Amino acid sequence: MASTEIARQAGEGVRAVPLAGHVGFDSMPDQLVNKSVNRGFCFNILCVGETGLGKSTLMDTLFNTKFEGEPTQHNQPGVTLKSNTYELQESNVRLKLTVVNTVGFGDQINKEDSYKSIVEFIDAQFEAYLQEELKIKRTLHSYHDTRIHACLYFIAPTGHSLKSLDLVTMKKLDSKVNIIPIVAKSDAISKSELAKFKIKITSELVSNGVQIYQFPTDDESVAEINSTMNSHLPFAVVGSTEEVKIGNKMVKARQYPWGTVQVENENHCDFVKLREMLIRVNMEDLREQTHTRHYELYRRCKLEEMGFKDTDPDSKPFSLQETYEAKRNEFMGELQKKEEEMRQMFVQRVKEKEAELKEAEKELHEKFDRLKKLHQDEKKKLEEKKKTLDDEVNTFKQKKTAAELLQNQAQQAGGSTTLKRDKERKKQRFL
């Protein structure tokens, strides 16, 4: 039996003891797996490649579904990453699959910065996980893991060699993610050219020091198949969701006037190998590598960048805490200062506003007083006018009564004409 990590770790002074009967802890893997099944699994694939290399089609073919989505627009200025999450279920296994596509990769005239958005995206997923891990109250066991587990790098089937964009991008990505290079649309190359192409690609990758993902060969049950597959990299694939009748079966294939390329025929392309390696044999290993290698590297770099250090074993446990504490105090101090400033500003503003309001109040009072005075003046004037009018009316009345009296007296005395003349004369006087 291969020595296990337990036995290795057991090391000093831990003996192995024989069991005198069946205890039952061999159900432990089942218990563990059971819990994982209940929780469901996560798998995140990133597809990097130029426009039109068949990325979306290949994903559809691999997972036997029609992933929803309109063909993406290709008129964006930079490289954007679009991610879609799907929930697949097979027997009792629930998989949350996230497929991230690079839109616009290789479309620009100046491609120097194309890789940047991809690297940023990958780092952002690591960062999110790191943040969750550093939280005080955290829920890691129910955290939806968005870290990229596998990166399928699509190489254009030119038949010559890798483009410099490919080399640069892969070099930037190889320490952050498991890269599996594949030759896309490989039905465009003949078999002999394909063999030469593959050799050229592998040698270019090696000479440029690009670390692609190697299928693990330490577990005997899969060592053999993994090592043969390692020699077939990069896989030359063809993707298709259309079905064609061959013989008496419906197979996924691409139909040309000169023949049909069957996707699942190993003589035609390496699709079956890719599916075997990616899903059926190494999915768990991909996840583990992402967590134990790429994520740890990111975490180490990030923490060192933030100023934490493992110095010597004595201060090791506390250096992280101390720097954390120091940073926290600094931060708190800054916060307090800011708070003070804001408070000052607030007080000032309040004062100003108060003064303003007082001013306004005074003005209003003045206005009110003015208006009141005006009103009183007007009133007085009007009253005077009224008085004069009344006086006039009174005098008129008096005159009227006096005239009537005279009239009566004249009538009684006789001589109406004089009265009339007098009346006329009086009337004229009044007009």
Add this chain to the structure above:
Amino acid sequence: CFQGLTKSQNRANMSDIVPPEVRPKPAVPAKPPNGGSTLLGYIGIDTIIEQMRKKTMKTGFDFNIMVVGPSGLGKSTLVNTLFKSQVSRKSAGWSRDEKIPKTVEIKSVSHVIEEGGVKMKLTVVDTPGFGDQINNDNCWEPISKYINEQFEKFLKEEVNITRKKRIPDTRVHCCLYFIPPTGHSLRQLDVEFMKRLSHSVNIIPVIAKSDTMTVEERQEFKQRVRKELEMNGIEFYPQKEFDDDIEDKSDNDKIRRMHLQEMMPFAVVGSDKEYQVNGKRVLGRKTPWGIIEVENPNHCEFAQLRDFLIRSHLQDLKEVTHNIHYETYRAKRLNDNGGLHPITSNDTQKIYDFHP
């Protein structure tokens, strides 16, 4: 090509895991929230179960169990019976030359046991001296300190910049607390201990040497013990309060937990001697009036304890320890301001006196 679509199975019970050799089941149409994906054939996603199983078998497991109780209750014998091997050394009492320890000692012994290709590093932590003194004040302190020290060790490793690939796990996953079969009720020591430690470790109370009680006495005692535990607010494993925290507990699990809680504490008998009964060799205790078979469910509840502890809840014990007890410890530790010095017993006092 596979074009049939069948109904999906329920969440698997332990016995329902489909081995991948059973060749492809037609895939099931999923109902994803963002709609639109229908499976039209076998992909092979379910092989991840087998991949995961292989990996875990390769790495092996750690399991740390602590036994607490006054001496003479058969703690070591029970652990040996549980794991069917000499993992715990029985103490033969204190000889005249040895001094009875003034405080509780913590002795931990590790062994590697293997079964069915699965290797397990079992660590048994014994606590001689617990409850043996005349004055047993604070005899839980060393135990609590030990538990917190293991948490601290793990935390230090986790917080490192360069971490080990697999952090060695010495945290106590399970604490078997031995209740003396007085037949009356819990002693104050029992209540105090369990009250203080149930928040930092999974406590499984067992009634030791239960062959001194008749079946009726046993039932009554169990009921009384359960009531007292409830009255004192002691949550022993499996804890009800964690049902909502760990979301992957289905309703079946909750019902099972309730059944279990009704049977606990298990009344057990331990033995490492074999006798011939009805033509079979069984573990038992021979008395003038008969042979008490340890694994006979009519005689005592050892078999139930073993099944519960090892065959169905081993992983769950580890997970509750990691996801809940450890996280609680970590949160408290990271919240402490300044004064970062190695843990002294004063600190453990502070930490475990904090009852949420």
